[in-house]
Amino acid sequence: MKTICRIASLLICVLLCASTALAADLTTNGGVALDLSALPHQDEAAPAAVYFISDISPESLVKAYQALNVELPGKVGVKLSTGESERSNYLRPALIGDLVQLLDGTIVECNTAYGGSRASTAMHLQLAQDHGFTEIADVDILDAEDSMELPIEGGNRLNVDYVGSHFANYDAFLVLSHFKGHAMAGFGGAIKNISIGFGSSMGKVWIHSGGTRTSGSIWGDQDPFLESMADAAKAVDTAMGDNIVYISVLNRLSVDCDCDGNPDEPDMHDIGILASTDPLAIDQAAIDLVYAMPDSGSLVERIESRNGLHTLDAAEAVGLGSRTYNLVNLDD
Numbered sequence: 001m002k003t004i005c006r007i008a009s010l011l012i013c014v015l016l017c018a019s020t021a022l023a024a025d026l027t028t029n030g031g032v033a034l035d036l037s038a039l040p041h042q043d044e045a046a047p048a049a050v051y052f053i054s055d056i057s058p059e060s061l062v063k064a065y066q067a068l069n070v071e072l073p074g075k076v077g078v079k080l081s082t083g084e085s086e087r088s089n090y091l092r093p094a095l096i097g098d099l100v101q102l103l104d105g106t107i108v109e110c111n112t113a114y115g116g117s118r119a120s121t122a123m124h125l126q127l128a129q130d131h132g133f134t135e136i137a138d139v140d141i142l143d144a145e146d147s148m149e150l151p152i153e154g155g156n157r158l159n160v161d162y163v164g165s166h167f168a169n170y171d172a173f174l175v176l177s178h179f180k181g182h183a184m185a186g187f188g189g190a191i192k193n194i195s196i197g198f199g200s201s202m203g204k205v206w207i208h209s210g211g212t213r214t215s216g217s218i219w220g221d222q223d224p225f226l227e228s229m230a231d232a233a234k235a236v237d238t239a240m241g242d243n244i245v246y247i248s249v250l251n252r253l254s255v256d257c258d259c260d261g262n263p264d265e266p267d268m269h270d271i272g273i274l275a276s277t278d279p280l281a282i283d284q285a286a287i288d289l290v291y292a293m294p295d296s297g298s299l300v301e302r303i304e305s306r307n308g309l310h311t312l313d314a315a316e317a318v319g320l321g322s323r324t325y326n327l328v329n330l331d332d
Contacts, residue, residue, distance in 0.1 A: 026329045029054045029251070030269025032293055036327060039288040046324040048281035053330040054272040056251050058098040064275035065099055065174070067330055070245050074171025078105040078137070079197055081178065082128045084117055085261035089252035090131070091178045097136040099247075103174060107139045110164045110197065112259070113204035113218050142166040143200035150235040156227035156314050158211045161195075161235035162203030172243035175279070179248045179286045181255035181299050184208075185226065186308020188257050189286050190246045190279040191315055195232035207232050223310055230314035237279055237320060246282045248274045250289065255302040268295040280321030284312055 024033035036042045051067040053060045078100050083090030100107065111124055118124040121144040128139045142164025150161040175193050182188040185196075199207055202214045209217075210224025237244060250271035256263035271289050276282040287309070290296050303309065316323050 026052060026327075026331065027054060028269065028271045028289070028293070029056055030271065030293075032269065034289075034292055038292045039285070039327065041284050041288055041324050042327050043324045044326050046281075046322060046326045048276060048278040048322040048325045049328055050278070050281050050285040050325040051275040051328045051330055052272055052285075055331075056095070056249060056270060056273060058095055060273055061096060061099045061247065061249075062102060063330060064247055064273045065102075065245070067328070068245050068275055068277060070242070070277065072103060072172035072174065072243060072245065075169065076103045076105045077108040077140070077170040077173045078103065078176055079108050079173055079193055080176045081193075081197070081258040082107075082109055082118065082124070082131055082133055082139075083258045086131070087262055088258045088260060089178060089180060089254050089263060089266070090258040091176065091249055093132040093136045095249075096176060099174075099176075100137045105137055105174060106170075107133050107137045108142050108166070108170070108173075109139070110143045110199060110204075111141060111201045113201045113208070116259070116261070119201075140166055140169075142198070143202075147200035147202050150239050152231050152235045153238075154318060155231035155234065156318055157224055158206070158228050158231040161232040162200050162206055162214070163198045163236065164200045167198065173240055175244065175246045177246070177248045178252070178258055179250045180253055180257055181302040182257040182306070182308075183260065184306065185229065185311065186303040186306030187287070187299075189248050189283040191229060191233045191283050191311055191320070194236040194279060195229040198236050199232060203232070222307060226307065226311045227314040229311055230318050230320060233279060233315060234318045234320045242277075244277075246276050246279050248282055248286055250274065250286055253290070253296075253299055255298050267298050268293055276325070278321040278325070280312065280315045280323055281325035283315075284323045285325050285327060287312070
């Protein structure tokens with residue numbers, strides 16, 4: 001009798017889980033069924049669309065880009081992280097190669113301001129080759145020939161941003177981000193990729209210091225750093241106008257960033273791919289999805305321990321984009 005009861009209970013559980021999955025608005029790559037009501041900034045009336053697809057594959061990256069219905073003109077740079085070591089959780093060339101080649105894109109990066117494997121152009125290019133990026137596209141280190149200035153109107157902390165001088169050689173950018181935690185910013189997504197990521201080595205110090213210096217230590221006060229990231233992101237997004245789009249891959253969700261050569265192993269499931277023309281909306285959607293996951297405690301703790309959500313507040317204040325978004329499920 002007890003065996004029959006156990007079997008009956010298991011059947012009821014399976015049926016309930018199946019009905020929940022059927023009723024859910026989306027299911028993540030890791031199999032979590034979710035109603036859109038669980039995402040606090042989701043709003044069908046929002047002007048910013050964020051596209052979601054659960055499958056993480058080369059074909060899905062292309063599908064996510066095509067959903068944006070944007071044709072990037074001229075010479076296209078693909079901004080990503082080349083990673084610090086083979087253990088880093090950077091987006092692998094095998095995953096992104098089809099999309100990069102569809103756009104005839106050039107992979108673009110800037111040197112670091114803290115040493116490591118990407119502190120000089122020669123070292124950075126060698127690492128890009130070692131990690132397989134030169135097999136799918138040309139690689140350009142944007143600050144190989146110094147910096148250029150981008151103006152910032154109404155910034156929280158900064159009135160100018162310093163990016164690699166080769167930035168001016170591109171007509172459009174695809175910002176391809178691996179969403180994850182970060183030891184200093186709490187999390188890294190589109191906003192970090194176009195602020196710290198596009199920043200020249202000098203520009204990285206400028207942002208980290210809250211606009212107080214362009215050389216020396218990258219350490220500074222936390223909130224000024226986060227606010228300066230939002231300012232620098234606004235500079236890049238404004239400079240490119242309609243010729244910049246954003247795709248974020250929510251996989252290998254470690255608490256550590258791709259700049260960490262020895263990151264903690266992820267302890268939560270993969271979520272999927274997001275795409276948008278709005279950098280704030282895509283980061284907010286990624287945050288909402290992470291917070292809605294039942295196994296995201298470590299990543300949420302990392303974000304909150306660094307006051308990481310303040311970056312979104314600062315980005316909204318500087319007019320970078322919209323925190324409300326309409327999530328469009330491409331799995332439907």
